Amino acid sequence: MEANSPTLKPASVAVSLVESTIAKHNTPYLVIFVKAFLAGVMLSFGGLLSEIVSGGATTLTSSNPGLVKVLGGFVFPVGLVMIVLNGYELLTSNMMYFPMAVLTRAIPWWSLAVNWIIVTFGNLVGSLFFAAILVRYTGVISTAPYNTYVVEFAMKKASDPEWHQIFLRGIGCNWLVSIAVWQAASARDTISKIFAIWIPIWVFVACSYDHGIMFGAELTPAGYIRKSLIASYLGNIVGAQFVGLPAVFFYLRDYNASGLRDAENGQGLIGDDDGHEVTEVRSSESDGSKKSKQQ
Secondary structure, eight states: OGGGSSBOOHHHHHHHHHHHHHHHHTSOHHHHHHHHHHHHHHHHHHHHHHHHHHHHOHHHHHHOHHHHHHHHHHHTTHHHHHHHHHTOOOHHHHHHHHHHHHHTTSSOHHHHHHHHHHHHHHHHHHHHHIIIIIIITTTTTOSTTHHHHHHHHHHHHHTSSOHHHHHHHHHHHHHHHHHHHHHHHHBOSHHHHHHHHHHHHHHHHHTTOOOSOOOOOSOOHHHHIIIIIHHHHHHHHHHHHHHHHHHHHHHOTTOOGGGGOBGGGTBSEEEOTTSOOEEEOOHHHHHHHHHHHHO
16 A cells, blocks of 8 residues: 555655645745745755865866766755755746646646746845855865866856757756656655655766756856856756656646635645645635735
């Protein structure tokens, strides 16, 4: 029986992700923003560790650059692990969650746009805070070979590739990130969740696919947005749908959103971020959430 299994079946994972999205929909906007800010910081910790490993391996880079990519990719997943285990808000995973919930009519379409805007800026502010306060002002990578490696790495990611290459790399990135989040949602214990996240993220970083935000490239803000950010952002959206849309087709075609009562009023069945426990939310709780959002 599934109750005794260490993992949830795919159909149960799909339902749990929709229910988790209903909970996100009913969460006050300020809470979403703070969680997104913290996710930006956590992801940056993983990025910093990866750059320290890769940037410090100068001799190995000249003799075996592929191994350096594998090593840098191996340490990067710590960021997503901390995000998932703490229940923070990451844009790339929400790019899978929210379309699934919209397609099943569990939430209104505008909730997707609002969440993505809030989480985008929250992740961005968290990343900028980390880059300025915990990296630049601390000077942790201000000396050679790290200072030169950071600039060279950012140029290779954000400036040198063509627009369509960054877009396609963004697809590969978030396809694997979404797989990692899906697998983590299917696991019941912490160790399994960590392992489920680690492998896909290791692959995406080692293969040089593109995440949404990259700092250090010698580009103007307008040039960066036009050349890199938009391409990777759109690619990330498309990549997430390669996991979310098949899940809707396979497991959620008969999903009865009306059977959840009215998610807009908070009268739905929702689960925690891992989909392990399902509880009923009363309308009074939703009213409180709405008041918090209005405030």
